[in-house]
Amino acid sequence: MLVADHLVKEFGGLRAVDDVSFTLERGEVLGFLGPNGAGKTTTMRMLAGCLEPDSGCARIAGHDCVQDRIEAQSRLGYLPEGAPAYPAMTPRAFVAFGLQVRGFSGDALKRATELALDRARLGAAASQPIGTLSKGYKRRAALAAAIAHDPAVLILDEPTDGLDPNQKDGVRELIREMAPEKAIIISTHILDEVPAVCSRAIIIAEGRLLFDGTPHALEAVTSDATIEAAFRHLTAGPRATVEAA
Amino acid sequence: MGSLIAVYRRELTAYFQTPLAYVFLAVFAFAAPAFAFHIGRFFDTNRADLAPLFDHLPWLLVILMPALAMRAWAEERDRGTLEFLMALPIPLWASTGGKFLAAWTVAAAAIALTAPMWIAVNYLGEPDNMAIATAYLGALLLAGGYLAIGQALSATTANQVVAFVLGAGACFLLTMAGLPLVLSVLGENAPAALSEFIAGLSALEHYDAFRNGVIALTDLLYFAGLILASLAAAGVMIAEQRGGGR
Known part of the structure; x- marks a missing residue:
């Protein structure tokens, strides 16, 4: 349903997104995690057709987000960062x-x-x-x-940012309601959101994909068995891609 | 075409949801007759025509059209809504066209506010109404040209004041190019072909034909070209945003 294929984007010589690839199918809710400046928003902009990759490509339902932008975007719902x-x-x-x-x-x-x-x-x-x-x-x-x-694909950049706990629950409930029929990506800083709504998690830092797997597999990355510990371990420690089932 | 109409309706509504359109219309309704009465000496000419209005209208449009156009893209960039717009399945020609047509509609409404003067000259004498209608068409096309330039320059910045200054400056230069003063200086110091070329670029020269009651294909093509080229430039600059400074 959604494909990120070796996406690369540089700004003024700085590589914001560095060879990021993943696919997302209907029924999956992907939590897109990473520290500030990791390249989450840049990746989402490329997937939404708002930003053209320097190399690689993004596809929604088989339609290239640059070459066939209108068709791709007609199948997409996008909540940009800051909800303008x-x-x-x-x-x-x-x-x-x-x-x-x-x-x-x-x-x-x-x-x-x-x-x-x-x-x-x-x-x-x-x-x-x-x-x-x-x-x-x-x-x-x-x-x-x-x-x-x-839309068949939803890309939500920090959908619960600025919401009170009741409102957050409301949005999570809405995402759960829509999940069986759609492919959904949510970027978030709130790690609680991952086990609450996501069936899969990706962690990126410095533009590189560091982890792609289930929330359960993410918890298993460290002996603490928490997502917080795994996040800290992956994003603060030496860069090594962890592939998990 | 449906997306162009949706953008047009949103933009037109946006003009009237803020004081912008009302202030613009009020200023135009006051300033256009003021130019005609005080600078054009409307009553002193003892002629039943609207020459005092149309002679000075380009100078009013040089200031007011960029003011109307400055928000078109600069506001979208400043508020972050450009990203929302860029994620919609809209062809660029539809978003630039919709924004332009909405601003042109407000400009047409402003120009229409001078209609009481047209009624007044019909009451006072027997004007050539066809010539006046042609001059109105010229004013509308000139306004369209200035708006398109203003919108193209609005696409270069997130600051509406900068967009206005750039737009007014560009429209001023395009108008000045046709003034006898500029042409005589050019005639003395530049090759004839160059001064002819610059005179040919002048919006004033092409507007003058309409002001004199003449509709010529070359003048129509000039304004159509000016509008389309400026909108295409706006489209290219917005498309460049997708490149992310590549």
Whole structure:
């Protein structure tokens, strides 16, 4: 469903993403982990067709994210880092805009808009300008726009950042609901999120993929048997790729 | 085409969701007649036409069109919404076209606010209404050209003030190129072919034909070319963002 094939990206001579490859199938929820500046967001931007790799390629449902961008992006829901949205628009208008661009109109537009607002639990905030909403509601408005067209692939860059514990649970529940039908990547700093929603985890640091396996296998990397210890061990210690089943 | 219409509607709504469009329309509605009455001496000419309005309109457009265009891409970059837009399955021509057409609609509404002057000259005398309509078409095309330039320069920066200064500067140069003062200096100091070429680039020269009630294919092609080339430049610069400085 989603393929990252030897992705490389440099900025001003600095290699932000260095030969990252993985595939993701329907039904998988991939936790994309790494310290700040590890290359998570750059990788996600390349997968979303927002940034072209220097070499390698990304494919969504068989469509190249550069050569066949429109087809690839029509199967993608993307929540960018910081959940940017137009402050003067209401979440309802924002979600509807993303759907209209994708050809939705009439009753289908109305139904898909209301369903997405409902699933993202916007409530009464759906009718208020985004600029007046709290950080959590803004993120939910952007999340609603990402899921509204029922895409086969979801790329969510820190979807729970800035949410209170109840809101985090709501988003995790939503991801679990959608998981059987989609291929989902979530990047996060919150390691608790991995066992809570992910069926698989990837750790990258300094642009290189260091671990690709199940959360259980990640826990088994150190004798502490915790994801925190494995994360520290992999990202702070000597670089060695660990392949796990 | 559906995505172009969606972008157009969003952009047009965005103009009216902030004070921008209202301030712009109010300033235009006040400044255009003020130019005609005070600088153009509308009543002193004793002629039933709108020459005092159309003579000075390019200078007003040089300032106001870049002000209308400056937000087009600079605001998207500043707010981070460019990434949201770039992740949508929209061809670049649709997003640049939609943004341009929305701004052009606001500009057309502003120009339409001078219609009471057209009604007034019909009340006061018997103007050549076809010539006035042609001059309005010229003003609309000139506004379109300036807007497209402004939007192209808006794509170069995340700062709206910088976008405005660049846009106003470029529009000013494009207008100045056709002034007799510039042409006479060029005529004395530059080869004839070069001064002819620069005069041919001037938006003022092509607008003048419309102002005089003449619709010529070359002038139509000039403005169509100016608009399309500027929008293509904007598209190329936004596409460059995907390259990430490669």
